Amino acid sequence: MHEIVVVRHGSGPEVLLVHGGAGPRTTWGALAPLAERWSLAYVHRRGYPPSPPPQRRQDFDVDAQDLAPLLVGSPHVVAHSYGALGALIAVAAAPGNIRSLTLIEPPLNQLAPYDPEVARLQRIGDAVLTHGMDTDPGELREFLALAGAPVGEGPLPKQVVAGVRRAHGSRPTSEARPRLAAVRGAEVPVLVASGGHSAALERVCDALAAALAGERVVRPGAGHFVAGAPGFSARLETFLRDNAR
Structure with a gap:
């Protein structure tokens, strides 16, 4: 498969930004000022130009394969929505390769099976x-x-x-089974973020933070696109600095 495209801006420790169903600009635009202190690496998932289209369909396992070589440089990983599935799978396979992991409203609804x-x-x-x-x-x-x-x-x-x-035709999120125990066992610093706009998503994020022994933050004001919510950028940067090993 042809490699995906990663566009980098700024300087400093690398922050690998993995978008979900919306493209990098929509998802991460509010974080652009962080490029003054961090190297922001904008991943373009398959199907999002200039990356090539998927061979068959959007698939979180393929995303994980694409992301795996990008973890070698020990980045901080920040992932949103569907993109968080592939990020989690990739990190679980090599948890010692990253500095920290931030997950924003990932569709891991199976973590609250009786809700x-x-x-x-x-x-x-x-x-x-x-x-x-x-x-x-x-x-x-x-x-x-x-x-x-x-x-x-x-x-x-x-x-x-x-x-x-x-x-349309993407692999259903209900099939994702990332190895959360591997991430927790490696003591990866984790931040789980949500936007306070859906009670169901809040409970999923609560369950995920508990499963990963991670920090939890809610930043309302931008719906699902939590990266654009008031105060999120500052909270993220604090988390990154606290885990700048």
Whole structure:
């Protein structure tokens, strides 16, 4: 497979930024000022130019394979949404290679298996990945709003439709089973972040932080795109500095 593209800005210790369903600019734009003190390495997952398209579909195991060689330089890893799945799998395979791991609203709904709201979130999310624009219209809009897309009340914007079509056929998140025990056992410093906009996601992030013995932070104000929320950039930088070994 052709290698993915990583675009770097700034200088200092490297922070590897792994986006999810939205591209790097949308996901990480608010963190740009950190380039004054850190080397920000913007990963472009397969299907997000200038990286090549996936050979078959979006797949967190393929993401993990792409990310594995990028961990050799001991970066801090910051990952969002679907991209956090591949990041977790890659880190679990070589936990000693990184300085710290920040996970933002990863879709690990299986961590709260008896929660009906989380179960509904997982069902709707998997439906959108499986059926794309043919998903039940109400459930499609519900999921897109939760994922931070500007859905409104009229027809879906063209860029939103394009995003749904790009994700259509992706490997369902319910199949992800990252080896959390390997990450916890290696005592990787972990920060789990959420945006306070979904009770179900809050409970998933609580369960993940507990499983990884990680720090937990909630920063409302930007929905699913927590990196853009007030105060998040400063909190992240504090965490990075505290783990600058």
